Amino acid sequence: MRAASREQGRTxxxxxxxxxxxxxxxxxxxxxxxxxxxxxxxxxxxDRACGTFDLTVSKxxxxxxxxxxxxxxxxxxxxxxxxxxxxxxxxxxDAAFPGLLDAVLGRGEA
Amino acid sequence: MRAASREQGRTxxxxxxxxxxxxxxxxxxxxxxxxxxxxxxxxxxxDRACGTFDLTVSKxxxxxxxxxxxxxxxxxxxxxxxxxxxxxxxxxxDAAFPGLLDAVLGRGEA
DNA sequence: ATCGAAGTTCGATGAGGATCATACTTCGAT
DNA sequence: ATCGAAGTATGATCCTCATCGAACTTCGAT
Numbered sequence: 001m002r003a004a005s006r007e008q009g010r011t012x013x014x015x016x017x018x019x020x021x022x023x024x025x026x027x028x029x030x031x032x033x034x035x036x037x038x039x040x041x042x043x044x045x046x047d048r049a050c051g052t053f054d055l056t057v058s059k060x061x062x063x064x065x066x067x068x069x070x071x072x073x074x075x076x077x078x079x080x081x082x083x084x085x086x087x088x089x090x091x092x093x094d095a096a097f098p099g100l101l102d103a104v105l106g107r108g109e110a
Numbered sequence: 111m112r113a114a115s116r117e118q119g120r121t122x123x124x125x126x127x128x129x130x131x132x133x134x135x136x137x138x139x140x141x142x143x144x145x146x147x148x149x150x151x152x153x154x155x156x157d158r159a160c161g162t163f164d165l166t167v168s169k170x171x172x173x174x175x176x177x178x179x180x181x182x183x184x185x186x187x188x189x190x191x192x193x194x195x196x197x198x199x200x201x202x203x204d205a206a207f208p209g210l211l212d213a214v215l216g217r218g219e220a
Numbered sequence: 221a222t223c224g225a226a227g228t229t230c231g232a233t234g235a236g237g238a239t240c241a242t243a244c245t246t247c248g249a250t
Numbered sequence: 251a252t253c254g255a256a257g258t259a260t261g262a263t264c265c266t267c268a269t270c271g272a273a274c275t276t277c278g279a280t
Contacts, residue, residue, distance in 0.1 A: 021219070022214070022217060022219045022220075023140075023142060023220070026136070026139060026140045026214070027140060029136060029140075030133075030136045030137060030139075030140045032133060097213040097214075097216070098209060098212070098213060098216075099208060099209020099210065099212060099213045100209065100210070100213035100214070102208070102209060103207040103208060103209045103210035103213060104132070104136070104207075104210070106207075106208075107132060109131070109132045110132075110133070
């Protein structure tokens with residue numbers, strides 16, 4: 001099996017944030033662990049593997065949080081070997097909710 | 111007793127949104143009933159008594175929601191006779207979190 | 221002085237979600 | 251072929267929060 005289609009099989013749905021109900025986006029943003037993830041992506045400006053985040057929760061809980069962020073259209077995820085890289089959907093979020101990311105991550109606040 | 115000090119006794123604390131943790135503001139915004147309240151204030155541009163809102167919950171639940179919004183610094187409340195008038199803190203919210211209100215209430219969305 | 225309208229308080233209930241440990245899968249390296 | 255690293259899936263637990271009804275307060279009007 002080629003690497004491309006192998007990866008395809010493991011790649012879950014990535015809704016566009018423009019299609020996600022506001023309610024779901026806010027529910028994703030209200031958890032401080034999830035905002036911590038977004039903040040690391042936002043501040044560093046780089047893609048990051050799940051394991052490289054400074055998280056205070058177990059691995060299974062972390063997986064849950066990454067799923068919630070992806071399903072809200074806030075991040076995309078792709079496999080690189082056994083790691084999973086996470087990318088902040090900055091452009092799309094800004095287009096769908098102008099000012100939201102900056103408002104939520106703008107203060108240095110937790 | 112003069113009306114002014116009578117009213118004073120019934121007036122609860124009104125934190126400035128700039129002093130409220132982001133977490134608390136987001137928790138206030140994540141409930142759709144509360145966003146409905148904010149939206150009516152935002153759209154009409156007027157102060158409104160609690161009873162004039164188009165709410166789907168009981169009176170006691172409504173009281174709860176107004177409290178949460180006030181404690182998050184999103185609205186102020188003052189008594190006028192037996193009614194309680196609610197005012198959106200537009201200027202203060204915009205100053206503390208530029209773009210947040212528009213991002214959350216901008217789409218016509220529930 | 222009474223009554224109703226507008227809110228509030230209190231206690232109980234129920235649903236959802238954050239969390240974890242355990243077991244499992246998938247991949248790269250040896 | 252095996253092993254460890256990186257994540258995922260599942261089921262259980264715990265806790266917070268939205269909700270309600272009922273009793274209460276406060277005020278204006280009659």
